[in-house]
Amino acid sequence: MPELPEVETTAALIRPHLEGRRITSARASWVRSLGGAEVAEFSASVKGARVSEVTRRAKWVVIHLERRGRPAGSLLCHLRMTGRLVADTESGHGAREEPYERVALGLVDEAGKTSTLRFLDVRKFGRFKFVEDHEEALADLGPEPLGPEFTEEWLIRSLKARRRVLKPLLLDQTFLVGLGNIYVDESLFLAGLHPERSAHLVPKARARALHGAIQSTLRAAIEREGSSFDAFYRTPEGQPGSYQHLFRVYGREGKPCTVCERPIKRLVVAQRGTHICTRCQPAPRRPKLPR
DNA sequence: CTATGGCCCTGGTTGC
DNA sequence: TGCAACCAGGGCCATA
Numbered sequence: 222m223p224e225l226p227e228v229e230t231t232a233a234l235i236r237p238h239l240e241g242r243r244i245t246s247a248r249a250s251w252v253r254s255l256g257g258a259e260v261a262e263f264s265a266s267v268k269g270a271r272v273s274e275v276t277r278r279a280k281w282v283v284i285h286l287e288r289r290g291r292p293a294g295s296l297l298c299h300l301r302m303t304g305r306l307v308a309d310t311e312s313g314h315g316a317r318e319e320p321y322e323r324v325a326l327g328l329v330d331e332a333g334k335t336s337t338l339r340f341l342d343v344r345k346f347g348r349f350k351f352v353e354d355h356e357e358a359l360a361d362l363g364p365e366p367l368g369p370e371f372t373e374e375w376l377i378r379s380l381k382a383r384r385r386v387l388k389p390l391l392l393d394q395t396f397l398v399g400l401g402n403i404y405v406d407e408s409l410f411l412a413g414l415h416p417e418r419s420a421h422l423v424p425k426a427r428a429r430a431l432h433g434a435i436q437s438t439l440r441a442a443i444e445r446e447g448s449s450f451d452a453f454y455r456t457p458e459g460q461p462g463s464y465q466h467l468f469r470v471y472g473r474e475g476k477p478c479t480v481c482e483r484p485i486k487r488l489v490v491a492q493r494g495t496h497i498c499t500r501c502q503p504a505p506r507r508p509k510l511p512r
Numbered sequence: 513c514t515a516t517g518g519c520c521c522t523g524g525t526t527g528c
Numbered sequence: 529t530g531c532a533a534c535c536a537g538g539g540c541c542a543t544a
Contacts, residue, residue: 223537253520280538301538303522321522344521346538385514394539401537448537471537492517494536 223280223300225366225399226442227449230462231306232282236275238308238336239284239328243271245335246327249349254323254342256297256350266294266351267326279362279398282306283355295355297348298340304347309337324349363397366435371397377428380420387423388416389491399439403448403471406496408434410470415502416490422505441467470496 247264249255255263270286270293277283284296298306307319318325324340340349352358364370379397383390390396391405400408409416411434414427423431442448447462465472469479474487478498488495 227537299538301520302536342521343523344536346520346522383513389515392538403537491515 223302223304224401224404224442224447225277225280225439226404226445226464227447227462228280228282228300229277229443230446231300232275232277235282235306235308235338238310239272239275239338241272242328242330242336244268244286244326245329247325249324250318251323251342251345254340254345254347254349256348258350263351267296270294272328278355278359279365279394280401281359285355294351294353295358297350297352297355297358299348301342301344301346301348303343304349305341307339307341309339323347361395363393363395366397366399366439371432371436373429373432376432377425380423380428383420385420386416386491387414387418387420388493388495390420392491392493397435400435402493402495403468404435404438404442406471407438407469410434410496410498410502411438413501413503415504416488416495416497418505470498472496 244267247260247267249260249263252260258266267286270288272284273287273292274285275282276285280299282298282300284298286293286295298304300306319339319341321341321343322339323342323345326338328336328338330336340347364375380387380390383396388405388409391400391408392402406416408431412427412431414423414431442462442464445462445464445467448465448468449462470485473485473496475484477483478485478501481498481500483498483500485496486499488497
């Protein structure tokens with residue numbers, strides 16, 4: 222469950238269980254989830270710290286820590302393909318290790334009530350790591366698609382400057398953050414753009430359409446708490462997302478386009494499964510090959 | 513700068 | 529039924 226809307230939803234779900242609480246213990250049953258740190262080192266970094274705030278940057282959940290009222294580093298969590306963050310409301314569960322649990326934190330609130338935050342991750346691609354400075358750690362990321370930097374003018378200018386295929390460029394987190402395979406396909410469909418078009422050849426009007434498509438797709442998905450079409454990947458906390466019912470192309474191979482009824486096609490672009498309507502998203506002109 | 517392919521991992525689905 | 533191949537919402541790294 223790893224694109225911007227799912228990460229935003231995750232941050233919102235765990236926030237009330239974390240803010241204001243103090244970390245009393247930490248454990249990790251899969252060290253590589255810690256992103257390079259040893260378990261003891263990780264534990265020492267977070268134990269005794271208080272969670273001041275839970276935010277999101279790109280596809281990262283950022284858990285801000287403080288000690289004596291001063292900033293004291295952050296926990297950065299990336300869900301990658303199968304990661305989940307689950308907060309226990311009931312106390313007394315802290316000792317039990319859940320299936321696929323990779324990292325867990327014991328917490329206590331001001332009244333002495335205990336709880337547990339667990340990082341579960343079937344495929345172990347995700348990360349749950351401590352950093353001193355989250356801004357430095359995330360410095361290479363592009364702008365937020367729902368933030369003030371991401372304007373129509375920015376997108377027009379930035380597309381023009383890149384001689385790259387459109388879809389992989391939009392998936393590149395150093396270019397623009399938050400989009401993954403699903404929301405890229407959905408956004409390109411809404412904008413009427415073929416994923417293999419050259420970024421620098423996208424006309425201004427289409428770039429404007431793409432800007433609107435990205436924002437409206439992400440906003441609508443956040444409103445529905447993201448997508449979850451596989452029981453395996455759902456968040457057990459709260460309701461699973463429901464945006465998957467509104468997919469126009471993703472996972473709809475062979476089904477009729479919602480606009481023109483032509484069957485949706487699946488192709489592979491930059492090694493990623495890609496879904497398009499060949500009528501609504503006309504293929505780019507192929508450059509003439511020298512003979 | 514851009515593109516490609518391997519790699520990290522596990523489990524569900526598909527096809528023989 | 530059994531089993532192998534293939535697929536998956538991400539991103540890093542080396543190489544060309």
